[in-house]
Structure formats: C-alpha cells, structure tokens
Amino acid sequence: MPIKTLNGASASDPARPDSGGRGRGTASRWTGAPVFAAVLLLAPVLLHLVSADLLTPLLLWTAAASLIRSRTSLLDRLFISAAVLVGWICVLGLIASFWPWGLDPLALAETTALALTGVRVLRGAPDDSARRRTRRNLLPARDVPVLLTSAFGFAFFLRPLLHRDAVDRLALVITSEDLGRHFALYDSMIRFSGYLALRADDAARTIQEGVYTYPPGSHMTLAVLTSFVRGTDAPAAPLHALSLFILLSTAVAGALVAFTAWAVRWAAGPAVAARFLLPVCLAGGVWVAVVELPRLVLTGFLSEIFGLALFAVFLALAVRPLSRTGEQLVCMGAVFVAIACSYYLLLPATGLVALVWAWAHRRRWLRQIGRTLLAAAAAGVLALLPIAANWASAGSASVLTVPGAVYPVSRHLLYPVLAVAAVLLLGRGARRNPSARVAAGCLAATGLLAFGIREYQMAVAGQTSYFFEKMMHGLFLATVVTAGAAVGPALLAASRRARPAGTGVLGRLAPAVTALVATACLLAALLMNSQPDLAKDSGWSSSAGRVYLRAQSAHPRIADQVTAIDRARPKDDGKVSMLLLGDRVPTDPARIEDNLWLGVLSRDQGLSWRAWTFALKGRTGQEIVDFADQSAVPLRIYLSDPELLAQVRQAARTGHHKALDVVMVTFEGHRAELAPQRLG
Structure with missing residues (x-):
C-alpha cells in the first residue's frame, strides 16, 4: 500500500496528477x-x-x-x-x-x-x-x-570576502583569468543595457574579440540583481562594480x-x-x-x-x-x-x-x-x-x-x-x-x-x-x-x-x-578524501577547499599595483595601458594577469587584450618598440626595471615608431610613484 505523506501525496507515486481545481468556472x-x-x-x-x-x-x-x-x-x-x-x-x-x-x-x-x-x-x-x-x-x-x-x-564561500575591501577582493581572484572576462561581460551589459551580441559596436572596445557572444544568462541575471541592489541601472565606478561582482x-x-x-x-x-x-x-x-x-x-x-x-x-x-x-x-x-x-x-x-x-x-x-x-x-x-x-x-x-x-x-x-x-x-x-x-x-x-x-x-x-x-x-x-x-x-x-x-x-x-x-x-x-587525485601534477598542495577558505591564492601586492596604476593613469586620452612589471614568467599567474585586470578596470579590454597577450612573458626593449609600432592603438607602457627602460630608450632612438609613453613605476608598500618618460 502506498505511504501517504503529510500533504496527501503518495510516496510510491509522487508524480500522481491531481485535479488542479478544474471546472471551477471563469469567475x-x-x-x-x-x-x-x-x-x-x-x-x-x-x-x-x-x-x-x-x-x-x-x-x-x-x-x-x-x-x-x-x-x-x-x-x-x-x-x-x-x-x-x-x-x-x-x-x-x-x-x-x-x-x-x-x-x-x-x-x-x-x-x-x-x-x-x-x-x-x-x-x-x-x-x-x-x-x-x-x-x-x-x-x-x-x-x-x-x-x-x-x-x-x-x-563557506562568502566568509573570505565579507571582511575585505575592494582591493583585497581583487587580490583573491587575481589569478582567475576567466572571471576577469566574466566581469567585463557583466559590466558591459549594465553599461550598454542589454545583450552584447546586439551591441557589437559598443562592445568592441570593452570586450575581447569573439567573447561578447558568450552565453549571457549568468551575466544578465547578476546585472539585473545589481540594478535592484543599487536602485539604478547607471554603471558604478569600475573598482566598486568589480567588488560587488566578486561578491x-x-x-x-x-x-x-x-x-x-x-x-x-x-x-x-x-x-x-x-x-x-x-x-x-x-x-x-x-x-x-x-x-x-x-x-x-x-x-x-x-x-x-x-x-x-x-x-x-x-x-x-x-x-x-x-x-x-x-x-x-x-x-x-x-x-x-x-x-x-x-x-x-x-x-x-x-x-x-x-x-x-x-x-x-x-x-x-x-x-x-x-x-x-x-x-x-x-x-x-x-x-x-x-x-x-x-x-x-x-x-x-x-x-x-x-x-x-x-x-x-x-x-x-x-x-x-x-x-x-x-x-x-x-x-x-x-x-x-x-x-x-x-x-x-x-x-x-x-x-x-x-x-x-x-x-x-x-x-x-x-x-x-x-x-x-x-x-x-x-x-x-x-x-x-x-x-x-x-x-x-x-x-x-x-x-x-x-x-x-x-x-x-x-x-x-x-x-x-x-x-x-x-x-x-x-x-x-x-x-x-578532499585531496585531489594528483595534488602535485594538478598544482594543489592541499585540498582546494582549504586553499579557498584560507585565502592562500590571494596576491595582495599585485592587486595593489593594478589598482594604484588604474587610479593614477590618465583617463580618456585614447591610450591603452600595458604593464611590464616584475618577472614575466608563466609560473607566476598572478603577475602575468595584471594586464587583464587593468584592462577590465579601464573598460578597454577590447583594445588591450593584444597587449595582455604580448606581456605574458618577458620582453626586450626592441620587442616593446616593435610591438608599439605595429599596435593599432597608441600605448602607455609601465615599467619597473631601469635596465629595460634604457633598452626602450635606445630602441626608440633608432626606430620609426609612433608616439609612445613609457612610465617608470616604483612601489613602496601600497603606494605607487609614477615617473612619466615620454618618447617620440
């Protein structure tokens, strides 16, 4: 005999249809x-x-x-x-x-x-x-x-975030390359009020080529929630928008x-x-x-x-x-x-x-x-x-x-x-x-x-x-x-x-x-059993849950540098910023993703993604000048190595390059001191 639940449903046949109140009349x-x-x-x-x-x-x-x-x-x-x-x-x-x-x-x-x-x-x-x-x-x-x-x-998932400010939240996700693109999609949907596949001309500046047609359901849902959280559909400042998006x-x-x-x-x-x-x-x-x-x-x-x-x-x-x-x-x-x-x-x-x-x-x-x-x-x-x-x-x-x-x-x-x-x-x-x-x-x-x-x-x-x-x-x-x-x-x-x-x-x-x-x-x-199958080969020294909960993947110094440069860079001058700070090695994902996050904060990832690709590894001064010559947009390059700056100066004297801004950057704690060095 079927077991009846408290609400009258049959445990052995839970899908049994009921009358649905049919025949009650139009009224x-x-x-x-x-x-x-x-x-x-x-x-x-x-x-x-x-x-x-x-x-x-x-x-x-x-x-x-x-x-x-x-x-x-x-x-x-x-x-x-x-x-x-x-x-x-x-x-x-x-x-x-x-x-x-x-x-x-x-x-x-x-x-x-x-x-x-x-x-x-x-x-x-x-x-x-x-x-x-x-x-x-x-x-x-x-x-x-x-x-x-x-x-x-x-x-479990919100605990590492709630007590952190916007920069510290960025530090937690600085190695999450895909999340940077997801933020660019979400932010652009808010700015352009709709699906980016229908806003291709507008999205060409803010979204990497070929990405603006990505399935938009998650981004649209979060964008709609954001409009209710903020009470308006007007876009927020990039860093504040990023902080809410991470949450x-x-x-x-x-x-x-x-x-x-x-x-x-x-x-x-x-x-x-x-x-x-x-x-x-x-x-x-x-x-x-x-x-x-x-x-x-x-x-x-x-x-x-x-x-x-x-x-x-x-x-x-x-x-x-x-x-x-x-x-x-x-x-x-x-x-x-x-x-x-x-x-x-x-x-x-x-x-x-x-x-x-x-x-x-x-x-x-x-x-x-x-x-x-x-x-x-x-x-x-x-x-x-x-x-x-x-x-x-x-x-x-x-x-x-x-x-x-x-x-x-x-x-x-x-x-x-x-x-x-x-x-x-x-x-x-x-x-x-x-x-x-x-x-x-x-x-x-x-x-x-x-x-x-x-x-x-x-x-x-x-x-x-x-x-x-x-x-x-x-x-x-x-x-x-x-x-x-x-x-x-x-x-x-x-x-x-x-x-x-x-x-x-x-x-x-x-x-x-x-x-x-x-x-x-x-x-x-x-x-x-939360340890991954191949901890050494997969890059995890402990369970991913422990890595996340203890914020072991955070890189606060890189996040400080990216946000400091974003605050100090000239706005709306048509130049795309490119960072060549520190050692550019693939084994340091936090360092090589700095250009990605600067691009999404600058809202010009559609123009800066080629610079991000170029800066994934170390470059010589001649390579930097040659890349600037071939770039479709004018560049502003941030360097922290005096020797590399000298190489760029030497290559710029002998080349026929476009106007190129080079900025020497030194960091003291959370502060960035920028020394512009205009070439050309």
Missing part, C-alpha cells in the same frame, strides 16, 4: 487577481521611492512561488520559482535590449509584475484544499536539512550548494523522515562545497557554476515531477531556456534527461499534447538563440578536442559513489519506484554522454582534454542528485521501520543522536 480565475496585481504593480514604485529596491525581487520571487499549485512545501516553491525566474530574466534581457529603459529596476519590476499577473489570471485562484496544504507545509521538518546545508554553503559571483557558488542539497532531498522523496535526510543532504552539499566547487571558483568558471545549479533543478524535476502536468512543462521549459542561455555546454545532458523524463511519463504529457508541443516549441526557439549567436565558433565537432585549463573531478570519490548509486538504482525496490527508474535513466544518459566524448577525444586526439572534464562535472552533479533517489527507497523503508521515540529523555534524543553520528561519519570521510 474563480479573477478571485483575488485584482489584489494580486495591485500589490505587484504598486509595491515596486513605493519601494523605489524610499530607495528600497532590493526588496522588490524578494516580493516578485515570493509572488512567483505562490503561483505553483502542485503538492510542495514553501521551500520547494522558492527553489523551483528561482530557477524559473532565471529563465524569465534571460527573456527579459532580450526585451530590455530593445526598449528605451534598459535595465532600469522599475521597468524590469513592472514588466515582471505584469507577467506574473497574467499567469495568476490564467491559473485562477487556488482552491480551499490547496490553501490548507500551503498553510500546513510552510516549513516541514524535511526542509531543515536543506536549510542547514544552504547556510553552510553560503557561509555576487561567489554567492552563485553558495547557491549551487543550496540547489544541490534541495535536489537531493527532492529526489529522495517527500515521505523520508528528516533525520534520515540530514546525512544525505549534508554529505552531498559538503562534497560539492569543499571538494569540487572551490576549484571551479578559483579558476573563475562563473557560467559553469551557474549552469550546474540550474541543471540540478532540472534533474530534480525530471526525477520527481510536479503533480500538475502544466506546471511541470512550464518549469522544465523555463529551466531549459535558462541553461541554454547560461551554459549551453550542459544542453546535451539536459536534453537527454528531458527525453528520459518524457519517455517515463509519456502518458501524462500525451494527454495534454497541445500544451506540450507549445512549451517544447517556445523553449526550443529561445534555447537556440545563444547557440546561433556563437555558431561560427561553436558549430563544429572539432571544438570538442580544443585544449584548455581545467582541474579534473576527484575520480577516487566519484567512481565509488557512482557505482553504489548505480547498484542501488538497479535493485528490486528501486525498480518498482518510478522516480528511481527515471534517476537510473538520467544517470546512465549523462554517463554515456561523458564517456562518449572521452572516446571521441581519444580517437581523434589521442588524449582527453577540456570538454571531457566539463562533461565530468555534469556527471558528478548527476551522481550527487540521483544518489538521493537511489537511497530514497532504503531511507523510506528505514522511516517506516523506525520505532516511535520513548517517553524518556534518552528515547526522544536517540533519533537525533543517530542522525548526527551518521552525518559526522559521512562528513569526516568526505573531508579526509
């Missing part, structure tokens, strides 16, 4: 809709007048969560609606690229309020049973493990931990007791936060982290769908669009997961074939837009063998957990559970995709490279999420066999103590 659609619309339309204006725009997205997020009528708790609705709103923001960014208001927070809020009001009218008012379920499930005990894991994830992009890492914990709990099922969920959710969250994710954060893979968080939600919805088919179609379609716009490298895995869900639940969506085709068509068209924008650089299979710098997933943790999850999902109890069957299909699909790319790379290039490791990140997350579905039947059986606690103090404490002991054992095992 019920308007019940409460005027009040709903009035609040959403008037509140952003009032909050804007009192400079409290930051409360507006919270209001809109809550309103979006209230529109979900499937059997869920409030926390479930908040997680699902957050992912859906990211898909909406991707569409809203396209609209904002054409209208005259840009990313003005009031315009964004009013448009979102109108869209939510339209959905509210179409959905109708919730029936009395739905209202009772909502009041009864505001915060069930099974949500507590998710909240605890989420708090840990945000605290927001790091919060994305905390969000990935939270979404992973929620997806694990959702996949495990609504009938599993909280004390059994605690070790599973915390173990999954700590594995992500401490073992794998810090390496992605330290290398600046913002869009991938953002996309993985959305992928976790998509996996969860595929494994255990919402009880209403229409809501399931809309939510999966919106998250699919969000993944395509944010990190479409995950689209093949996402598409396979969607096919697994569609086959397993074909009877449900075939009964609503019209809605299904409409949702699929809308999601497909919107998902193709970022792919079409990048087709010239990403439309060939040869891209799959392109090399790149990426740290591998910890195989010694992934493979054992993958094997255990696969065995559990093939067991008798799991085969009789619809969610476990879908989870097995999703895990198999993502695994076959990852190892299929491995075989392709081995056949074509003779070795694995960048994109195989990226696919392994997707397989890692799929393993964590589907592990929740794998252990779900066992945890449910344990919940059914658990005896009621005794009346004494020890009897009441026994379940909590057991859960805490199991959690401690799992976390200890994870932390002891």
